Amino acid sequence: MTTKKRYAALLRGINVGGGKKLPMAELRDLLGELGHTDVSTLLASGNAAFRTDSGASEESLARDLENAIEKRFGFTVACLVRDHAYLRAVAEACPFPAAELEGKQLHANFYSGPLDAERFAGLDPASYLPEEFRLGDRVLYLYAPDGLGRSALGEALSKPALNKGLTVTSRNWNTVVKLVELTA
CATH class of the missing domain: 3.30.70.1280 (SP0830-like domains)
Known part of the structure; x- marks a missing residue:
């Protein structure tokens, strides 16, 4: 069975x-x-x-x-x-202090395939601070303290050249947590 x-x-x-x-x-x-x-x-x-x-x-x-x-x-x-x-592993591997942040400040960009740092090498992380991102297993974690709508880093990460060959869709952290619960 x-x-x-x-x-x-x-x-x-x-x-x-x-x-x-x-x-x-x-x-x-x-x-x-x-x-x-x-x-x-x-x-x-x-x-x-x-x-x-x-x-x-x-x-x-x-x-x-x-x-x-x-x-x-x-x-x-x-x-x-x-x-x-997979969703539970994404939540558990979050490199940012999710419990201390508002859901709108943390996002998970889910990708259809694996990611490597080389894909994002053209971005200067220091120029976007305090915004940051980290790579995971087919996911990019984005910390945007003022929310995604005001995120210069979020906009840069959405450029077609950075996502070439992959499907990507973003969810705020509240939604990620809820999806983990819904799939349990």
């Missing part, structure tokens, strides 16, 4: 700025139609948790969801899927 594993789907760029409207109730229905159970969503910005026993890889689960969204809604949405163990 296969045990059902719990995952989070992180959708990039939906329900922001008037484009790519994807109601969360329809996302829950779509995940159910893909054979997933115990589906829930968090916020309207593209976070879902589900359980599956398909044995499929995270990449395959993400690709299936991307294809289903495009078929149903007629637009492309990049998706990342991560299991509970």
Whole structure:
């Protein structure tokens, strides 16, 4: 008997700025139609948790969801899927004092593949202080004391050249913590 594993789907760029409207109730229905159970969503910005026993890889689960969204809604949405163990490890490995910070001050940028310091070598960290970033396993931790909306480092990190070949989507720390809980 296969045990059902719990995952989070992180959708990039939906329900922001008037484009790519994807109601969360329809996302829950779509995940159910893909054979997933115990589906829930968090916020309207593209976070879902589900359980599956398909044995499929995270990449395959993400690709299936991307294809289903495009078929149903007629637009492309990049998706990342991560299991509970990974999300818990991201939270536990945070190099910043998360418990002492407001959720808006700390972000996790999730990437579709591995990161290396060479990718970010062109950034001068000293010029962005007190903002900082650290690399983890397919995640970049961003400390932005004034929030992401006012973050010069956050803007620099979002440049297409730095993210070439990878899908990236950002979540504030409150959302990361909640996704860990939802996938437990």
